[in-house]
Amino acid sequence: MTDKPSYFGMLNAIANAERQGYEYLNAWCERATDPDVKATFTTVATREHEHSLAFAKRIDELGFELEVGDVLDFTKQMEIVTSDCSDYEKADALGLFERKVDTGERDIFAGLFDDQTIDIQTGALLGRYIAEERDSGRMIVACAQALKARHGGGRESSDRLDVLDQKVDAVCSAVERLTELVTSQVPSKNGKRKAKATT
Numbered sequence: 001m002t003d004k005p006s007y008f009g010m011l012n013a014i015a016n017a018e019r020q021g022y023e024y025l026n027a028w029c030e031r032a033t034d035p036d037v038k039a040t041f042t043t044v045a046t047r048e049h050e051h052s053l054a055f056a057k058r059i060d061e062l063g064f065e066l067e068v069g070d071v072l073d074f075t076k077q078m079e080i081v082t083s084d085c086s087d088y089e090k091a092d093a094l095g096l097f098e099r100k101v102d103t104g105e106r107d108i109f110a111g112l113f114d115d116q117t118i119d120i121q122t123g124a125l126l127g128r129y130i131a132e133e134r135d136s137g138r139m140i141v142a143c144a145q146a147l148k149a150r151h152g153g154g155r156e157s158s159d160r161l162d163v164l165d166q167k168v169d170a171v172c173s174a175v176e177r178l179t180e181l182v183t184s185q186v187p188s189k190n191g192k193r194k195a196k197a198t199t
Helices: 008-031 035-061 075-081 087-093 120-150 155-185
Strands: none
Touching (some): 008 035, 035 120, 087 120
């Protein structure tokens, strides 16, 4: 048997991570009630599944076997997405509202081509994988922002609305007191001031 290529570990890790990603995202899809969340994560989960199979296939084509294992810890995420919480609450708990498309930092895929011994077929597979992963990231961010907007912008907006409600209540109360005061001072037809009504 030929020696394993230097990039075997990378291919094996991607195949396993994508399988785990699919399991996690598919678990959310099965419980999603928001149609946009369901549609977005169905697309992304399908990509994750295909990536896992494609990299396992490439390992086989190179003459080796996939070494199955969990390379990521999705325990917390799985607990969140399989809970009875709403899609909004799940996205909030997972920190999706804080995610950005362009952070200005080097992304995790940038170094995948550092190994200059990667063959053409594997390179083509990696190129498609990277492009789809980056697009999936953009889809998730857009979905999360739309979900947040539909819920009034999240907790900060809710807090601002609560403060605004309190201020409106205070103004209404002041107007009522002022109206009562003015009414009690209005002269009657006989020239005498009306007595303030007592309850």
